[in-house]
Amino acid sequence: MSQTAAHEEPELIQLLTPEGELKEHPDYPLDISAEEIRALYRDLVLVRRVDSEAVSLQRQGELGLWASLLGQEAAQIGSARALRPDDMAFPSYREHGVAWCRGIEPKELLGMFRGVTNGGWDPHEYGFHLYTIVIGSQALHATGYAMGIQRDGAVGEDGSAVISYFGDGATSQGDTNESFNFAAVNNAPVVFFCQNNQWAISEPLERQARVPIYKRAAGFGFPGVRVDGNDVLACLAVTRAAMDNARTGQGPTLVEAFTYRMGAHTTNDDPSRYRDAAELDEWKAKDPILRVRNHLELYELADEAFFARIDEEADKVGEMVRTQCRxxxxxxxxxxxHEVYAEPNVHIDHQRSEFADYLASFEGAGAEGGR
Amino acid sequence: MGTNLTIGKAINAGLRASMEHDPKVLVMGEDVGRLGGVFRVTDGLHKDFGADRVIDTPLAESGIVGTAIGMAMRGYRPVVEIQFDGFFFPAANQTFTQLAKMRRRSAGKLSMPVVMRIPYGGGIGAVEHHSESPEAYFQHTAGLRVVSVANPEDAYWMIQQAVRSDDPVIFLEPKRRYYEKAEVDTGVSIDAVTPMGAARIARPGTDCTLLAYGPMIKTALQAAEADVDHSIEVIDVRSLSPIDYATITESVKRTGRLVVAHEATLTGGPGAEIAARVTEECFYHLESPVIRVAAFDTPYPQSRLEEHYLPDLDRVLDGVDRAFAY
Incomplete structure (x- = not known):
């Protein structure tokens, strides 16, 4: 197979270098206070802690599975902090950082990976749809929701917009490509936020795409941009601009956040079978949290006490996650x-009643199922 | 020549034998190459047969099945892997409207020797869409053959028979049984092996026939052992389309009772079809109605409830008891 162009030197929008220096970009001026940057740092650290606790809980048998977001914190926090309360997000299944920003408690996510619930939070209450596992399905839901916003007349400065999250693998799916086209022909207020973490389980980007992902948008007739997905400020600025465009009737944007899945696909996966450890080292130097810390230190926007306070808070969050999960x-x-149909259903009623009798038949016979 | 193999390793060995036997056999799917599949069923094939014959596809199930159809038209015999049961559905259009109908549409000028391997069924504590039993959809679709394996011996031979079939075969692999081990006789000729479409009496008995397939065979055999009051005959139906009714009705005419157990949901499930047919053919031999033990008519629940949702030993025994209550 020939070398592909999917990895070609990215025209990457970056506002914060790995060393923590600010960079200006003519299209994405960002007016942000020190306090806001510190708040982003806090989000990043706490979300990483939730994630690492969840990985440990899976190892201890408390969760059936966990899909780690390690390395993708900036892409998620930056984009999600660009949303307004009335905006709607449609996640894949790794968007723990977006969930955090939308006010979903970690225990809701843990419950799903523990197997006590299939989701269960109210998407409307949080502006955050349920996790979607079948790859790419949610991109169409996001587009349809955005078409609803158009029909409600809710487009404008005070209007709403939609963001759909998915990964590089999802760009191969028909549903994702169909959603691009539906959004384009309807000029729908939706932003497609692709976290290109370079790997779809074991398959590198070359197996999904021959051109940089953001360039796909042009063929559908809307703009695409590639942002440094490990730069929380750039993700914030680019997503905010894209959401504002969508909101004000200027149609969809594809944002490709160029990042890296630093962990395994899920806790069931073993990346040592298919990728080089040196690649991880290269990306560790671009760590999304480290560069914000570098920035805060370099520009003297935070002192040691601040970092200690955040670490302490992270410990508390970790403790909370462990307790809530167990x-x-x-x-x-x-x-x-429960909740199979809106209306009473004879099959369900009959089977529920039969099963209740069956369960009751074990009572007094020792342990349930003790035949 | 006996080899001790797990079901997963037996399928792997069967795929390897198929690829060695026929250079037109290809393996395609998500992560089937370098990783060897998420269950490692294609482990080592990429290394030994190369990327032209073991294809890591883009992440698109409709694309996988659709391109397999084109490959088959060009003379290849693709074995596609759908990573999990719940991810089959994006490929439903290509499977139902194209793959299943191509032979009929071309008046027999085109064959579709495509095998679709699907790890299926529950019991592994997974998240949504990783525990489903979609066999009834396939069974309901004319033009598809549908089989499921329950032990390493069948896994090894039936995958090879499926690859040699000129019809599309849905090959259902009981993922929670992948690690079950047994001796496999790999030395015999494939022509001497029981045909893929034939049912097998897994345990002889005289009082009641208990029919199952795939992951439920182990449970059915345990139930037959556990019921010391009755002599239970266990049939592994193996093929859900077509169904070997000769073996089933011969058994039911001897025992007078039939219990069908599966992980698929009750209504419109394989058990319903088998019950209807057996009632027609064995009406005067039946001592009781055909009893079905199946999953409830609900979406597959969160994993902490799956032990209640899936028919287990107690539920199967309860079904047997119901058959003897008449």
Whole structure:
């Protein structure tokens, strides 16, 4: 196979270098206070802690699985902090940082990976849809939601917009490409936020794309931009601009956040089978949290006490995550029959009643299922 | 020549034998190459047969099945892997409207020797879409053959038979049983092996026939052992399309009772079809109605509930008890 162009030197929008220096970009001026940057740093650190605790909890058998966001914190925090409360986000299944910004408690995410719930939060309450596992499906939902916003007349300065999250692998799916086209022909207020973390389980970007992902947008008739996905400020600025364009009736944008999956695909995966450890070292130098810390130190925007305070808060969050996870009770068996239909259903009613009788038949016979 | 193999390793060995036997056999799917598949069923094939024959595809199930159809038209025999049962659905259009109908549409001028391997079923504590039993959709679709394996011996031979079939074969692999081990006789000729479409009596008995397939065979055999009051005959149906009714009705006419157990949901499931047909053919031999033990008519629940949702030993025994209550 010939070398592809998908990795060609990216025209990367960057506002913060790995060393922590600010860079200006003519199209993305960012007026941000020191306090706001410190708040972003806090988000990044706390979300990474939630994530690492979850990996440990999976190792201890408390979770069935976990999909780590390690390395993608800036892409998620930067983009999600660009959203307004009335905006709607459609995540894939790794968007723990976006969930955090939308006010979803970590325990809601843990419950899903523990197997006590299939999601269950109210997407409308948080402006954050349920995690979607079948790759690319949610991009169409996001587009349809955005078409609804148009029909509600909710486009304008005070209007709403939608953001759809997915990964580099998802750009191969029909649903994703169809969503690009639906969004384009409808000029829908939606931003496609692709976290290109370079790997779809074991398959590198070359197996998904021959051109940089952001360039796909041009063929559908809307703008695409590539942003340094490890630069929280650039992700914030670029997403804010794209959301504002969508909101004010200027149509969709594809944002490719160029980042790296520093961990395994999920806790079931073993990346040592398919990728070089040197690649990880290269990306560690571009760590999304380190560069914000470098910036805060370099520009003297935070002192040692601040960093210590955040670390302390992270410890508390870690403790909370562990406690909440371990104390999560299993659902009742009859919960199987909940919320299958809006209206009463004879099949379900009959099977629920039969199963309740069946369960009751074990009572007094020792342990349940003790035949 | 006996080899001790797990079901997963037996499929791997069967794929290897198929690729050695016929250079037109290809393997395609997500992560099937360098990684060897998420369950390692294609482990080592990429290394030994190269990237032209073991293809890491883009992440697009419809694309995988659609291009396999084109490859088949060009004379290849693609074995595609759908990574998990719940990820089949994006490929439903290509499977149902194209793959299944191509032979009929071309008046027999085109064959579709495509095998679709799908790790299926629950019981592994997985997240959504990783535990489903979609066999009824396939069984309902004319033009597809549907098989499921329950032990390493069948895994080794049936994958090879599936590859040699000129019809599209949905090859359902019981993922929670991938690591079950047994002796496989790899030394015999494939022509001497039981045909893929034939059911197999997994355990002889005289009082009641218990029919299952795939992951439920182990449970059915345990139930037959556990029921010391009755002599239970266990049939591994192996092929869900077509179904070997000769073996089933011969058994039911002897035992007078039939219990069908599967992980697929009850309504419109394989058990419903088998019950209807057996009632027609064995009506005067039946001592009780055909009893179905199946998953409930709900979406597959969160994993902490799957032990209640999946028919287990107790539920199967309860079904057997119900058959004897008449």
């Amino acid at each position: 104390s999560m009770a299993d659902p009742e068996p009859l919960d199987i029959f």
